[in-house]
Amino acid sequence: MMTLPAHRKTVTLPDRAPTIMWFRDDLRLMDNPALCDAAARGPVICLYIHDPAFPLGGAEKWWLHGALTALDHDLGACGGRLWIMAGDSRENLSWLVGQTGAEAVVWNRRYGPHARQVDADIKAALKARGIDACSHPGNMLHEPWQVRTKQGTPFRVFTPWWRAVQAMGAPLPPLPAPVRTTFAPVPPAVADRLVAVPDLALLPVRTDWAGGLRGQWQPGEAAAHARLDSFVAEQVHGYATRRELPAQPATSGLSPYLRFGHVSARQIWHAVDATGQGDQDTACFLSEVGWRDFAQSTLFDFPDLGTTNLRSEFNSMPWRHDPAALRAWQAGKTGYPIIDAGMRELWHTGWMHNRVRMIVASFLTKHLLTDWRAGAAWFADTLVDADAASNPFNWQWVAGCGLDAAPYFRIFNPVSQGEKFDPAGEYVRKWVPEIARLPDKYIHAPWKAGSVAPAGYPPPIVDLAGGRARALAAWKSL
Numbered sequence: 300m301m302t303l304p305a306h307r308k309t310v311t312l313p314d315r316a317p318t319i320m321w322f323r324d325d326l327r328l329m330d331n332p333a334l335c336d337a338a339a340r341g342p343v344i345c346l347y348i349h350d351p352a353f354p355l356g357g358a359e360k361w362w363l364h365g366a367l368t369a370l371d372h373d374l375g376a377c378g379g380r381l382w383i384m385a386g387d388s389r390e391n392l393s394w395l396v397g398q399t400g401a402e403a404v405v406w407n408r409r410y411g412p413h414a415r416q417v418d419a420d421i422k423a424a425l426k427a428r429g430i431d432a433c434s435h436p437g438n439m440l441h442e443p444w445q446v447r448t449k450q451g452t453p454f455r456v457f458t459p460w461w462r463a464v465q466a467m468g469a470p471l472p473p474l475p476a477p478v479r480t481t482f483a484p485v486p487p488a489v490a491d492r493l494v495a496v497p498d499l500a501l502l503p504v505r506t507d508w509a510g511g512l513r514g515q516w517q518p519g520e521a522a523a524h525a526r527l528d529s530f531v532a533e534q535v536h537g538y539a540t541r542r543e544l545p546a547q548p549a550t551s552g553l554s555p556y557l558r559f560g561h562v563s564a565r566q567i568w569h570a571v572d573a574t575g576q577g578d579q580d581t582a583c584f585l586s587e588v589g590w591r592d593f594a595q596s597t598l599f600d601f602p603d604l605g606t607t608n609l610r611s612e613f614n615s616m617p618w619r620h621d622p623a624a625l626r627a628w629q630a631g632k633t634g635y636p637i638i639d640a641g642m643r644e645l646w647h648t649g650w651m652h653n654r655v656r657m658i659v660a661s662f663l664t665k666h667l668l669t670d671w672r673a674g675a676a677w678f679a680d681t682l683v684d685a686d687a688a689s690n691p692f693n694w695q696w697v698a699g700c701g702l703d704a705a706p707y708f709r710i711f712n713p714v715s716q717g718e719k720f721d722p723a724g725e726y727v728r729k730w731v732p733e734i735a736r737l738p739d740k741y742i743h744a745p746w747k748a749g750s751v752a753p754a755g756y757p758p759p760i761v762d763l764a765g766g767r768a769r770a771l772a773a774w775k776s777l
């Protein structure tokens with residue numbers, strides 16, 4: 300397991316004005332360009348602002364509690380601490396600059412429309428006060444504007460985009476954590492306004508639904524690198540063939556660590572490249588990391604990605620409003636085992652295997668003819684890796700309304716998908732225990748089991764052929 304490098308604490312009080320390192324979705328010390336910049340300038344204030352203008356889902360909040368605790372701990376090991384404030388980012392930063400006499404504020408970029416607007420406002424306001432405000436590359440292999448068509452326009456299709464990325468060569472090599480950081484002391488007036496992680500009330504209170512998340516995940520930079528190291532050493536071999544099987548621990552599980560920036564895409568790229576394997580497994584894995592960059596770039600170039608169909612003909616799609624069906628899908632009680640297994644895995648662990656995400660999303664948007672935004676909202680609340688780009692990008696991809704989307708008429712049959720990707724029913728048996736004793740031939744279609752069908756498992760909420768025909772008719776009506 301990789302350990303974070305030891306820092307040297309400087310004990311003399313700084314005589315230079317401090318620089319504020321504003322942490323956001325980059326909760327790490329290594330390969331953190333803004334933190335390196337701040338440390339090189341002089342004394343550093345490490346700041347996180349919990350801003351209600353950036354609402355988080357329940358699972359993300361749970362993760363953030365652990366993530367901030369881990370970052371504060373890692374900074375503490377270097378002689379520093381994380382200053383946490385709650386409320387409006389603009390107002391808090393402006394106040395803190397005044398109280399501390401900071402001469403600069405630095406951060407790593409975010410790509411969502413609201414975040415970009417806030418950052419631009421803050422940069423303008425700071426510059427107007429003569430304070431330096433400096434943004435650095437965010438958590439992508441390359442910045443969105445660096446990968447363009449020959450005409451200088453954004454790519455709309457993944458394959459040529461990925462070819463262009465590969466032609467650019469290796470992304471920037473990851474930076475080490477700054478080795479010598481001086482931390483600014485907390486002035487008394489500021490101390491009164493700082494909050495501790497528990498004050499943010501990020502953990503569930505009335506019902507503790509997070510037991511499954513605690514059992515599965517350890518937020519933080521050290522855990523991210525432990526996972527990356529073991530994936531590169533043990534799992535990347537065979538990734539291309541095994542990654543589609545949800546019962547296998549074949550994928551990296553790095554998505555929440557990327558979401559919160561405990562690890563950077565550049566670190567992952569270089570760790571995989573350093574294996575020297577250069578085969579179809581590493582190529583396949585890196586192209587998945589590429590999909591993440593493509594989703595971020597799409598959000599950058601099409602800021603309405605999260606709310607609006609990228610193909611406008613879908614604006615007249617006759618989506619159905621069926622709250623009971625939506626609730627059955629959310630609760631994993633549709634009567635289709637692969638769907639129910641996926642939705643229960645999501646609820647229990649805050650994560651779902653990618654193949655199953657595609658199957659459940661297809662089922663919701665096609666067999667149940669429900670607007671993809673309802674599915675994306677549920678994922679945003681329940682995924683620990685819920686991401687403002689990857690979540691709507693993939694929903695639009697499955698629903699057919701994305702730029703480079705799967706065609707709407709490609710409708711996954713949950714029974715045949717289950718038989719193909721979970722042939723022995725191992726995944727379904729784990730998450731849907733009430734049908735665990737069914738023989739293999741009925742495990743993906745329990746209603747066919749007749750007298751041996753277990754009581755307590757719901758019958759299918761929609762007829763597959765009827766749902767498919769209804770979806771195709773709706774699509775043809777566009």
Ligand SMILES: Cc1cc2nc3c(=O)[nH]c(=O)nc-3n(C[C@H](O)[C@H](O)[C@H](O)COP(=O)(O)OP(=O)(O)OC[C@H]3O[C@@H](n4cnc5c(N)ncnc54)[C@H](O)[C@@H]3O)c2cc1C
Nearest residue numbers: 550551552553554587588591653656684685686689690693
């Ligand atoms: C409907 C739907 C919603 C999704 N919502 C999210 C989301 O909110 N956040 C999220 O990170 N991923 C999302 N994904 C993509 C994908 O399912 C997850 O990234 C993946 O399952 C994470 O597991 P892993 O880290 O083990 O992936 P691995 O197979 O190990 O892949 C490595 C990394 O590549 C990236 N990646 C892989 N597949 C994709 C993809 N299709 N799109 C974008 N990036 C990808 C992830 O960052 C992942 O960590 C969604 C997919 C679908 C079909």
